[in-house]
Amino acid sequence: MGRSSPFRATIIAPGSFISVISFGGIAQTAGTITADSVTLFASGAIAQTGGNITATNLYATTTADSGGTISLTSATNAIQNVTLSTFDSSFGSPVPADITFVDSIGFTIVPQSGPETGIVTAGTATLQGEAQ
Numbered sequence: 001m002g003r004s005s006p007f008r009a010t011i012i013a014p015g016s017f018i019s020v021i022s023f024g025g026i027a028q029t030a031g032t033i034t035a036d037s038v039t040l041f042a043s044g045a046i047a048q049t050g051g052n053i054t055a056t057n058l059y060a061t062t063t064a065d066s067g068g069t070i071s072l073t074s075a076t077n078a079i080q081n082v083t084l085s086t087f088d089s090s091f092g093s094p095v096p097a098d099i100t101f102v103d104s105i106g107f108t109i110v111p112q113s114g115p116e117t118g119i120v121t122a123g124t125a126t127l128q129g130e131a132q
Contacts, residue, residue, distance in 0.1 A: 020041070040061070042061075043068065084118075087120070094121050105129070
């Protein structure tokens with residue numbers, strides 16, 4: 001498994017999309033990501049220890065046989081629609097990897113085509129958001 005790919009910069013692309021793909025993990029440690037759609041895809045964990053994400057759509061997926069957790073916990077995340085999934089490396093089965101998501105504006109769980117049916121994990125999913 002590769003190393004984590006940290007990013008600290010502010011990335012703003014309103015009306016556009018941003019994709020971050022890593023053959024290890026992804027770690028947002030500072031900065032703001034702003035776009036219409038944000039895609040995070042990692043073969044390790046996805047973690048947010050600083051910064052925030054502002055987007056209409058967020059797609060976060062991990063593919064790790066040992067379980068790639070998703071932890072997006074900034075109290076200032078502002079995301080309208082989310083799809084969060086933890087799969088094995090073949091993208092065939094959910095794995096016991098926890099998903100933790102915090103949002104400041106309220107959100108809708110949105111299924112995608114294929115196995116990404118909204119919130120997918122064999123672990124625990126903890127979701128927190130303000131009422132819309």
